[in-house]
Structures are given as C-alpha cells and as structure tokens.
Amino acid sequence: MLLGLVSVAAALAAGHLVAGLVSPLASPFLAVGNTAIDLTPHPVKDFAIRAFGENDKLVLLGGMAVVLAVLGAVAGLVSRRSPWPGTALAAVLGLLGIAAVLARPTTTGWAVVAPLASLVAGVAAFRWLWSREPAVAPGRRRFLLSTAAIAAGAGVAAVGGQLLAGRVDVEASRRGIALRPGEKAPEIPFDADFSREGTPSFLTPNEKFYRVDTALSVPRLRAEDWRLRVHGMVDNEMVLTYDDLLRRPLVEKTITLVCVSNEVGGPYISTSNFIGVSLSGLLREAGVRPGADQLATRSVDGWTCGTPVAEIMAPGSNALLAVGMNGEPLPLERGFPVRMVVPGLYGYVSATKWLVDAELTTFDAFDPYWAQRGWAKKAPVKVMSRIDRPKSFERVPAGRFVAAGVAWAQHTGIDRVEVRVDGGPWQQAALSREVNVDTWRMWRIELDLQPGNHTVECRATDRKGRTQTNERAAPIPDGATGWHSMVFTSVA
Ligand SMILES: Nc1nc2c(c(=O)[nH]1)N[C@H]1C(S)=C(S)[C@@H](COP(=O)(O)O)O[C@H]1N2
Numbered sequence: 001m002l003l004g005l006v007s008v009a010a011a012l013a014a015g016h017l018v019a020g021l022v023s024p025l026a027s028p029f030l031a032v033g034n035t036a037i038d039l040t041p042h043p044v045k046d047f048a049i050r051a052f053g054e055n056d057k058l059v060l061l062g063g064m065a066v067v068l069a070v071l072g073a074v075a076g077l078v079s080r081r082s083p084w085p086g087t088a089l090a091a092v093l094g095l096l097g098i099a100a101v102l103a104r105p106t107t108t109g110w111a112v113v114a115p116l117a118s119l120v121a122g123v124a125a126f127r128w129l130w131s132r133e134p135a136v137a138p139g140r141r142r143f144l145l146s147t148a149a150i151a152a153g154a155g156v157a158a159v160g161g162q163l164l165a166g167r168v169d170v171e172a173s174r175r176g177i178a179l180r181p182g183e184k185a186p187e188i189p190f191d192a193d194f195s196r197e198g199t200p201s202f203l204t205p206n207e208k209f210y211r212v213d214t215a216l217s218v219p220r221l222r223a224e225d226w227r228l229r230v231h232g233m234v235d236n237e238m239v240l241t242y243d244d245l246l247r248r249p250l251v252e253k254t255i256t257l258v259c260v261s262n263e264v265g266g267p268y269i270s271t272s273n274f275i276g277v278s279l280s281g282l283l284r285e286a287g288v289r290p291g292a293d294q295l296a297t298r299s300v301d302g303w304t305c306g307t308p309v310a311e312i313m314a315p316g317s318n319a320l321l322a323v324g325m326n327g328e329p330l331p332l333e334r335g336f337p338v339r340m341v342v343p344g345l346y347g348y349v350s351a352t353k354w355l356v357d358a359e360l361t362t363f364d365a366f367d368p369y370w371a372q373r374g375w376a377k378k379a380p381v382k383v384m385s386r387i388d389r390p391k392s393f394e395r396v397p398a399g400r401f402v403a404a405g406v407a408w409a410q411h412t413g414i415d416r417v418e419v420r421v422d423g424g425p426w427q428q429a430a431l432s433r434e435v436n437v438d439t440w441r442m443w444r445i446e447l448d449l450q451p452g453n454h455t456v457e458c459r460a461t462d463r464k465g466r467t468q469t470n471e472r473a474a475p476i477p478d479g480a481t482g483w484h485s486m487v488f489t490s491v492a
C-alpha cells in the first residue's frame with residue numbers, strides 16, 4: 001500500500017513540476033479536476049454549490065486526492081506477487097491524465113509533456129520501489145529508505161511546480177496600476193441600505209463579493225501581457241492592450257451582479273463600484289456588422305460566454321470592460337486584468353472574467369459554455385426579493401420586530417416590496433434610497449408579533465408593474481422564481 005501511495009505522489013508531483021515549467025494549467029491533477037467540473041451534470045454541480053458553497057473547489061480537489069490515494073493503495077495491494085497489475089493501473093491513470101490535459105481548451109504546444117512526465121514517473125517509481133521490496137525482514141530498511149527518498153523527491157517537485165507556476169508576478173503587475181476614472185460614481189447615500197437592520201451593506205467589500213466560476217486555479221495573467229482581440233462580424237478588427245484601455249475614458253458605475261444559480265433567497269448577489277471603459281463605445285468603433293446578434297467572449301482559461309449585442313448597445317447601456325472594483329484594480333479571482341460587466345443579465349451570459357477574446361457572431365452560430373450544458377442562451381435578471389432578517393428558525397422577541405431584506409429589478413427599478421406574515425394581508429415595506437435602477441434596493445418593515453411560530457414572505461414589483469411570481473422554478477434554465485419565505489419564532 002505504501003509503495004502504491006508514494007508512486008501516486010511521485011506521478012502527481014512530477015506532472016506538477018513539468019507543468020510549472022511549460023504551462024501551469026497542464027498540471028494533470030488540475031486538468032483532471034477541471035475536466036471533472038466540465039463533465040459534471042448540472043444537478044450534481046448545483047448540489048455541490050449548495051452543499052459546499054464557495055469551498056466546492058477545495059472539496060473537489062480533496063475528493064480527488066482521496067480517490068487517487070485509494071487507487072494507489074489498491075495498486076500496491078494487488079501487486080503482491082507480480083508488479084504488473086499495479087503497473088497497469090499506473091499506466092491507465094497516466095493515460096487519463098494525458099487525455100484530460102489534451103481535452104482542455106487551453107492546452108497548447110508542449111503542455112502534454114506534463115501528464116507524460118506523470119505517467120513515466122508513476123510507472124518508474126512503482127517498478128523501482130517494487131523491485132526493492134524486501135523478501136525477507138532485513139531488507140526492510142533499504143525499502144523504507146527508497147520510499148522516503150521518493151516521497152521527499154515528490155514533495156520537492158510539487159513545491160517546485162507550485163513556485164514555477166507562480167513565477168509570473170501578477171501581484172506586482174496589479175500593484176503597479178493606478179486607476180483614475182474621469183467620471184466617478186455618485187456617492188452612496190447613507191440611507192441606501194438598512195445594514196443596521198440586517199441587510200447587506202450597499203457596496204460589497206471586494207473580499208466579500210460572491211464568487212462563481214469554473215476555474216480550479218485562478219488564471220495568472222499580467223496586465224502587461226494582456227491582449228483583447230475584437231473580431232468576427234466587424235468592419236475593423238482590433239487588438240487592444242491594457243494601456244490602450246486605460247487611454248480611453250474611464251468611468252465608474254455602481255452595478256449589482258447576480259448569478260443565475262441563485263435559489264430563491266440565495267446569497268450569490270453583490271454590488272460594486274466597477275471602473276472600466278464603455279463596451280458599446282468600443283463595439284461602435286469596431287463597427288458591428290448587421291446580423292451580428294451575439295458577442296461571444298472567451299477567457300484565458302477557455303470558458304466562453306454569449307451576450308446579446310442589443311443589450312450592450314441599448315441607449316444608456318452601462319456595459320463595461322471593467323478593470324477595477326471599489327477603487328482598486330480587479331482582484332485576481334475577479335478576472336484580473338479585465339472582465340466584462342453588463343447590468344440586466346445574469347453573470348453567466350455577461351460577466352466574462354480574465355477576458356481575452358471577443359467575437360461578433362450570431363446566436364445560431366455559437367453556443368457558449370453553459371448553453372452547451374442546458375442553460376438558456378439569453379437570461380435577463382428576473383424581479384426578485386429576499387428576506388435577510390429574520391434568519392431561518394431564528395428566535396426573536398415578541399412584539400415590535402423589524403424584518404428587512406433586498407430586492408432587485410435591473411433596468412426598471414423596484415416600485416414596491418410587500419410583506420405578509422402567516423398568510424395575512426400584504427403590507428408595504430419601506431424602501432431604501434434608490435442608487436440607480438441597475439442596483440439592488442433594500443427594504444424594511446415593522447411588524448407586531450404574537451408569541452409563537454410565524455412565516456414571513458415577501459414579493460417585489462418593478463416599475464413596469466411586474467410582480468415577482470409565486471410560481472416555483474428551479475435556477476436552470478434561466479433563473480429561479482418564487483417567493484422567499486422564512487419560518488421563525490417569536491418568544492415572549
Ligand atoms: N472566465 C470566467 N468568467 C466567468 C465565469 C467563469 O466560470 N469563468 N462565471 C460567470 C458567472 S456564472 C458569474 S455569476 C460571474 C460571477 O462573477 P464573480 O465571481 O466576480 O462574482 O462570473 C462569470 N464570469
């Protein structure tokens with residue numbers, strides 16, 4: 001078992017080291033994990049997001065480590081008499097690694113040597129350690145020393161690979177950037193949130209902004225190396241550098257971003273002062289040809305997204321190529337150096353992080369990542385409201401109680417939020433000061449509660465008179481619907 005475990009470690013570490021040299025994403029461990037993410041059916045993915053939240057990636061990597069350790073141990077156990085069963089298992093795992101790396105959309109040139117190194121190291125370590133396994137007790141020492149040597153070598157290789165992968169100094173690149181938007185977002189008024197009564201703060205601090213993406217390791221792309229190609233159905237193909245972007249007028253806009261995977265009442269919504277350049281201005285310069293109705297964008301790690309051109313070009317559109325959030329350059333996990341933000345659309349059809357390619361095309365001609373997996377090609381954000389206080393099964397004092405939450409109806413704005421307790425009459429909640437129609441809005445209401453168990457529900461109506469429906473729909477294909485409700489207890 002020990003022999004098998006150490007061989008697996010040697011294989012993974014060798015691949016990680018070589019990947020660090022040629023292409024960090026070609027590390028077999030990461031490539032297998034990324035492939036697993038892409039192949040996971042959406043109900044399992046939804047379950048993982050619900051069960052593990054933003055730790056889903058750690059859970060996946062940990063799970064893979066456990067599976068590989070078990071396979072290694074089994075390889076050792078079935079090879080008591082002959083080394084061939086274990087060798088065969090090591091070779092099959094190695095081939096899987098190669099297949100996973102080759103299947104990544106980002107794999108180029110020499111990347112395949114990384115999983116190849118894993119295969120060779122795994123098989124070689126297994127055969128060598130097997131040959132040194134003692135037939136008699138006095139040979140034990142030699143075997144243990146060999147095993148320790150390989151384990152130590154694997155440790156050094158793994159750390160080396162990690163250091164090599166991180167040698168692109170993105171942090172320095174980010175620190176060197178100063179953003180001075182010519183047009184600042186209006187100051188957020190003090191009464192724009194009810195955070196003292198349980199709602200989120202109006203602007204979400206960068207480290208608290210929700211995160212949803214398929215990237216197992218955060219892409220490391222320096223601003224100096226960044227290029228954006230704008231091509232396809234355009235009159236003037238363009239290639240932009242980061243400096244080109246900063247030379248354009250920089251604006252700051254307060255925008256709420258929301259994820260389609262949000263269940264009713266879910267946490268995947270946040271608001272930021274995004275700094276960037278106007279995307280419609282850029283596309284106008286490129287000259288969008290008639291008939292091009294989809295902007296297909298791609299991130300450096302191969303993820304793809306499709307956004308309606310009409311939404312980006314609509315009058316008053318705040319669609320941005322964003323370079324900053326809340327006064328600083330984008331954090332790495334937010335898509336540094338450049339991402340897209342298009343208010344009114346869920347993130348998966350609008351908010352490409354680590355953006356490197358933009359192609360004008362049609363909805364008929366191209367299906368992006370999530371559309372290939374059964375999600376809608378077009379997904380405007382639905383009218384929604386959420387209860388933040390009380391919390392589920394909270395015990396609150398009977399008598400006067402203030403319930404609070406958030407609501408959003410991007411592009412149209414919230415007209416009213418109504419609340420009812422135990423199926424009673426709807427009562428109108430007070431709304432916070434509106435910042436703009438593309439951001440969330442907070443609500444609060446004073447209730448008078450008898451002791452006992454209660455259910456509180458809320459529903460929002462936008463300025464076009466559309467009321468949030470009570471018809472339950474799952475997030476797939478184009479966003480959840482239903483009323484949020486909360487069961488809690490008032491105690492005398
Ligand atoms: N490159 C890349 N960009 C991406 C994604 C992704 O998986 N990869 N996920 C999208 C989804 S589904 C959402 S909801 C938003 C979330 O952005 P955030 O993580 O900054 O909150 O990013 C979008 N942009």
Ligand SMILES: [Mo]
Pocket residue numbers: 212258259260261346347348
């Ligand atoms: Mo999302």
